[in-house]
Amino acid sequence: MPEAPMPSDTDSLRWQAVLDRDATPACGPFLYAVTTQGVYCRPGCPSRAPLRRNTRFFADIAAAEQAGFRACKRCDPKGERAALHAEAVRAACAMIEAAETMPSLAALADRAGYARHHFLRLFRDVTGVTPRSYAEGVRARRLQAALSAGDRVAEAVAGAGFGSESRVYEDTSRHLGMTPGAARRGGAGEVIRIAHAESAMGPLLVGATEKGVCFIGFAEPPEALEGDLRARFPKAHVEAADDALAETVRQVAAFIAEPAAALRLPLDLRGTAFQRQVWEALQRIPLGETRTYAGLAAEIGNPAAVRAVARACARNPVSLAVPCHRVVGADGDLTGYRWGVPRKKALLEGESRMQRKRLTQSQKIE
Ligand SMILES: [Zn+2]
Numbered sequence: 001m002p003e004a005p006m007p008s009d010t011d012s013l014r015w016q017a018v019l020d021r022d023a024t025p026a027c028g029p030f031l032y033a034v035t036t037q038g039v040y041c042r043p044g045c046p047s048r049a050p051l052r053r054n055t056r057f058f059a060d061i062a063a064a065e066q067a068g069f070r071a072c073k074r075c076d077p078k079g080e081r082a083a084l085h086a087e088a089v090r091a092a093c094a095m096i097e098a099a100e101t102m103p104s105l106a107a108l109a110d111r112a113g114y115a116r117h118h119f120l121r122l123f124r125d126v127t128g129v130t131p132r133s134y135a136e137g138v139r140a141r142r143l144q145a146a147l148s149a150g151d152r153v154a155e156a157v158a159g160a161g162f163g164s165e166s167r168v169y170e171d172t173s174r175h176l177g178m179t180p181g182a183a184r185r186g187g188a189g190e191v192i193r194i195a196h197a198e199s200a201m202g203p204l205l206v207g208a209t210e211k212g213v214c215f216i217g218f219a220e221p222p223e224a225l226e227g228d229l230r231a232r233f234p235k236a237h238v239e240a241a242d243d244a245l246a247e248t249v250r251q252v253a254a255f256i257a258e259p260a261a262a263l264r265l266p267l268d269l270r271g272t273a274f275q276r277q278v279w280e281a282l283q284r285i286p287l288g289e290t291r292t293y294a295g296l297a298a299e300i301g302n303p304a305a306v307r308a309v310a311r312a313c314a315r316n317p318v319s320l321a322v323p324c325h326r327v328v329g330a331d332g333d334l335t336g337y338r339w340g341v342p343r344k345k346a347l348l349e350g351e352s353r354m355q356r357k358r359l360t361q362s363q364k365i366e
Contacts, residue, residue, distance in 0.1 A: 042075045
């Protein structure tokens with residue numbers, strides 16, 4: 001049965017849309033069939049325009065197929081190929097997400113059954129990024145989640161599926177550097193409990209979220225310490241909680257008085273990925289030892305970033321627990337310290353004294 005004849009003005013509008021390759025014609029959606037080829041197309045099909053006399057118009061797929069035409073592979077009027085492509089890309093994304101190490105482009109393309117360059121274009125069309133960027137994003141998110149959950153860097157790195165730590169740090173600056181949101185860093189919508197106390201080095205202020213200690217400052221007037229905390233977490237609600245933080249304060253004050261062991265407190269470190277990387281590296285410096293800024297930069301796999309490392313040390317929000325006082329200049333000088341060079345000197349002297357004492361004791365035991 002032939003399709004109902006279309007008004008001739010509609011046909012001429014449709015024909016003009018075919019000639020114009022107008023994918024969204026003003027006359028509304030339709031399909032056209034090319035009688036000499038047996039296929040039907042969407043307006044906008046990139047194939048060469050047929051002759052008018054070989055062209056028939058249809059309102060929908062059912063009508064075109066009923067008339068014996070099959071879907072054009074190029075313009076894919078049924079969306080079958082698009083669906084297949086999307087499915088192939090979805091499968092590739094799942095493969096990347098499940099993988100321990102990033103699958104090669106060749107492996108992904110082979111699995112999907114496409115040529116490499118074609119698969120790359122397809123992947124980019126569907127996801128907006130290359131498979132490599134997608135994989136790096138997946139791993140950055142895994143790492144971020146692990147670090148937020150409090151995993152140590154080395155474990156988080158292994159768990160995130162990166163090949164090596166140094167590799168992470170290459171990627172980190174590009175992908176992770178921006179991810180911990182400024183909102184989280186600013187403490188938006190959060191409560192920070194604080195406790196003021198006295199220590200062997202003057203006033204002490206400890207701040208903590210539900211997750212852990214987020215601020216330790218000392219050796220300044222209490223108002224100045226609190227001002228520093230509020231400036232670092234401008235969006236947080238700050239409330240006094242002397243009782244709740246009594247044990248934490250006791251540990252910090254004891255460390256200041258006599259650094260018998262590393263100050264191990266649950267921490268909630270807020271900073272950029274780079275800053276956190278530096279702060280994690282600081283936590284690995286054993287009590288009684290020091291590192292140079294250059295040494296620390298090399299340790300995080302970014303030897304050129306000496307000044308950025310120094311800046312990150314200066315931004316350390318939890319002095320003592322993240323021992324930025326254990327970083328010294330190349331010639332061993334004490335350089336700067338957020339809480340004053342004399343305190344840095346006193347802390348380092350106290351730590352090396354403890355270290356010597358421990359060594360002496362262990363020799364006695366032997
Ligand atoms: Zn077509």
